[in-house]
Amino acid sequence: MCPSSPPPSSPPPAPARPPADGLLSAARRSLRETGHALSHPSHPPTPLLAGAPKPWQRLLPYAAVLALVAVFVPVTATVLSGQYGLNGGTAGALALAQAAPLLMLAHRPLQAWWIIFPAQILGAVVLLGQDGGQDQAWPWTPPGLIGYLFLLLALGLREQRRTLVAVWLATGAAGLVLYLVSPHRGTDNSLLLFILGAVVLVIGATVRERGVAQRRLVEQQTISEAERARRTLLEERTRIARELHDVVAHHMSVITVQADSAPYRLEGLSDQVREEFGSIAASARESLTEMRRLLVVLRSEGTEGERAPQPGLDRVQQLVEATVRAGLPAEVSLPAGLEGVPQTVDLSAYRIVQEALANVVRHAPGARTRVSITSDGAHLTVLVVNDPPEPTGSSLAPLETTGTGHGLVGMRERVRLTGGTLDTGPLPGGGFRVAARLPLPPAAPPASASSAPPPAPEDS
Incomplete structure (x- = not known):
């Protein structure tokens, strides 16, 4: 038996037309809106x-x-x-x-x-x-x-x-x-009320709409002032970024080039001197990298500066080693296995240590410095203590005899952003101390015993 041919396909049904919106439906809709x-x-x-x-x-x-x-x-x-x-x-x-x-x-x-x-x-x-x-x-x-x-x-x-x-x-x-x-x-007097009511309603609506228009005008002016202030801030940040690039970046680039080319330009340098020039060049490159990241943020060129990796506690050891190579005797004590530190706390701790060590180099060269970072689970404590500077007659003279205080202000701002506390001041026997206490998020509670799988029954 030959297979039967498939039945002819029926044409697809025509799409249903939406009902016409006549006068009756429009009147019903208007009455419904009026009742509402x-x-x-x-x-x-x-x-x-x-x-x-x-x-x-x-x-x-x-x-x-x-x-x-x-x-x-x-x-x-x-x-x-x-x-x-x-x-x-x-x-x-x-x-x-x-x-x-x-x-x-x-x-x-x-x-x-x-x-x-x-x-x-x-x-x-x-x-x-x-x-x-x-x-x-x-x-x-x-x-x-x-x-x-x-x-x-x-x-x-x-x-x-x-x-x-x-x-x-x-x-x-x-x-x-x-x-x-x-x-x-x-x-x-029904017609009288009908006419007077229209007049009173028009007066009231006019006063109301005028008040609404004035409020919207004030809102627009407030928005315009905020936008103008934001634009002024962006222009100022751009100007600061331009000045940083033209001044600081130029000098840091010159330092990097001179430190890199010194071993080839100067003959008879010892290995220790060559290593010192290499350390200077590495520090200058790192400073240039961080300054470029800061310039990106100041110029508001997207979020490249925020996506770039930020320094943290894992680089404190390298920071102290670079300070030791610069001639400052320093030692560091870090906790083992410190994990789960928020990025804000991590970066703030690094910057506090960096600024404290920079202050020691500028104001107390040659002073023994101790960096200690500890954690009790609820807070991260950053402690930087330096001894009195070298005697006046020594070869190490302070780079700066007076300070502007911007470093301590920056420390306080960073600590305030994290909700912590900062204590700074001179020590009784000479020297200086910087102590920051930064809060840590609560640790996740351990799994309860009831969530563990039940033990297998023992054979009798």
């Missing part, structure tokens, strides 16, 4: 003038709302009972519902609107069944209308445009519905 704007305040519940510098300015909104409530509650109750003929209990309840929420204008005006607006509509419905006050203003009583305008002003100062438009339209719709229910009831 009315139910969710666009600002945190912080009072007006909360950021004012003076206390009386911050208390001013609270004093204003207290004055509004103190005025409108009794006035509304009096007007409802005297001019519209309501009994005292009903008039007092409506007055509290329509005026007491004005206390919330300082921090929650939208929530106050959700109380006052239904209370105003309820008051209009109640007045609709009253025989008295047929010639009075309706559906909004005079004190109710003025209090409502204060509410709209507070909304304009705090809420976004969508919320303000929704409140304004809701107010106009309520007035229109009440007018249609009783078109011949007294003096209709």
Whole structure:
């Protein structure tokens, strides 16, 4: 039997077209966004003038709302009972519902609107069944209308445009519905409130947006000043880097070339002298390498300077040996197996030893120096102590008789960055001491016995 031929492949289904966004869906979306704007305040519940510098300015909104409530509650109750003929209990309840929420204008005006607006509509419905006050203003009583305008002003100062438009339209719709229910009831003031409400909302929104624009302008000015200061700092760092390169790098390069070429230019040099020239050249090259790394950091040319390997405790021995070759009798004591030292502590310890030895070479040449680095698990202690310098009549004279103090300042800055302490000062019998105590991270806890695998059962 011959194999059956495969059925013809059906054409791929056409991609479904997205439904057209018609007027009905746009209206639903607009209503949904409007409802969200009315139910969710666009600002945190912080009072007006909360950021004012003076206390009386911050208390001013609270004093204003207290004055509004103190005025409108009794006035509304009096007007409802005297001019519209309501009994005292009903008039007092409506007055509290329509005026007491004005206390919330300082921090929650939208929530106050959700109380006052239904209370105003309820008051209009109640007045609709009253025989008295047929010639009075309706559906909004005079004190109710003025209090409502204060509410709209507070909304304009705090809420976004969508919320303000929704409140304004809701107010106009309520007035229109009440007018249609009783078109011949007294003096209709629904259109008056609709117009005055628009004016008050525009004023409040204008003041709010102007304040927002001023705050953004201040923020932009602050950002511009910070950027200008940063640019000035970068220019200054670039200038320092240029000066370092032009002055220090030139002289160090000359020293390196002279030290390298001296054994070939000068005849009859002993092996010890040749070794001394080689040590000078190596020290100069190392100084050039570290200075180039510093120049990269100063010029902000990426992170090459940060990625380059930094000296640490593993190079303290070489540092002391180079100092000994320079004619300074020094000895070093290092802990065995010191691991897990943070890079910041590692580099700071090296720089402290380096600066301390450099100070001894400059100010106390020939003085015996002891370098000790110890660790108790919680702190790393760096101690550099030197004896008194050689007598005045000796061949070793101090390179500097006075110091600037920049070295000690640099030590303190490094120790402060690590959260440690530094103690420096002369010794009673002469000499100088530098003691730094740098914190170490806590060691990882050892594995508990419960995490070990259970022993195998013994054969009976």
